[in-house]
Each structure stands twice: as structure tokens, then as C-alpha cells.
Amino acid sequence: MRVKMKQGLAKQPGSSWVVLRGKKHEFLSADRSHPLSERIYEKLDWLRKKLKEFGYVPDQKFALHDVEDEQKEVMLSFHSERLAIAFGLVSTVHNNSHEESSCI
Template identity: 85%
Template sequence: MRVKMKQGALAKQPGSSWVVLRGKKHKFFFADRSHPLSERIYEKLDWLGKKLKEFGYVPNQNFALHDVEDEQKGVMLSFHNESLAIAFGLVSTVEGSTITIMKNLRVCGDCHSIIKLMSKIVGCKIVV
């Protein structure tokens, strides 16, 4: 399998998360800035990052890439597609609405912790 991947015969599918809102699918990838609401999404993500720190969140760097500087690992974890999809849901729905995220791959352990804490911070139910 790995040999075929190296030869280019197989490709690894990139992780993605999406939200369906008003019948339209909004899909996000790692550090994605292609969405029309990208600026508002990243502003909300920045606000959430500050709130997470206030609540004592410390990134679990075991879930970041191993070939990256330690200081960059925490930043990279905040741009996972789940966080982008949640931030989109928060800027696009009424406060307190349930946000439902779908994924093509599993949720990393750090994102699982973040999502639980985000739900408490914003006071809404987040379903992944």
C-alpha cells in the first residue's frame, strides 16, 4: 500500500470537516482561507483561542506534526478543519444554536478536548 502511495498510484485523502447550513455544504480543510466568510471565521477563531487560554487550555502537542518547531505546533493545532467549521457555525447561526460538524476522518485527541471546552465557552451544543 505504502509503495503504491510513493509511486503516485494512491493518494491520501486530506482531512476535511463540513457544516450544512440552509441546504448548502460548507467544507473546510486545514488552515483553509477559501471560504467567503474567511475573515470573520478567523476573527472568531482568534477570539476562541483567547477564551480557551483563559479557561486553562494548553495544546497537546503530541497531535501536531513532528517536524515542526514546538512554538508552531500550538498555532497549527488551532487551524484544524474542525475548529474552522465550528467558527463558521458560530458566525453563521443564531447564538445558542446546535452546530453539527461532519468529517471524513477521525477527530484528533486535542480537537476532541477543544470542542468540549468550546461548547462550554459559547454555550451551545457542538456535535461532531
């Protein structure tokens, strides 16, 4: 596959999406193009801290890049699925403050 890619074959990046009020919002890994990206990344940071408090450790075997473990954790933190989930959380009517205790 790597040989084919060097010959010009390109892989489409994976994406995740959420439909909200009839509109599709699509995200790529580490995407910052969405108008709410600042709020999305704030929510991701809040979620990461909360998950760490509860003892969550990301499974780095799914980060298939040849980089250091710390970089793998960062890559997993901004995966398209997480961005889509964070978007859904900041875009719903429910209380969206960082003080939410019932979210997790």
C-alpha cells in the same frame, strides 16, 4: 507508506463540514477559501484567547508533523474541525459579537 507516496500515491486531505440551511460548507486545515473566512479566523482568534484565559493548552501529540512546538500549536489552531465550528458560530442567528460572554 512513505515509499508508496513517493511512488505517486496521494492521501486525500481530511475535511470537516457543517450543513447550514441545507447547504454543506466544507473546510480543510488552514482553509481560507470560504467567503466568510475573515470572520471565521477572527472568531478562532477570539476563541483561542478565551480558551487560554481558562487555562487550555493544546495537546501537541496530535500534531504529527516534524516541526517546532510553536508551529504545532498554530497547525492545531487552524484544523478543519475548528474552522467548521467557528463557521457555525459566526453563521448562527445568536449574537455574534466578540463580547459574547455566554459562548464558553
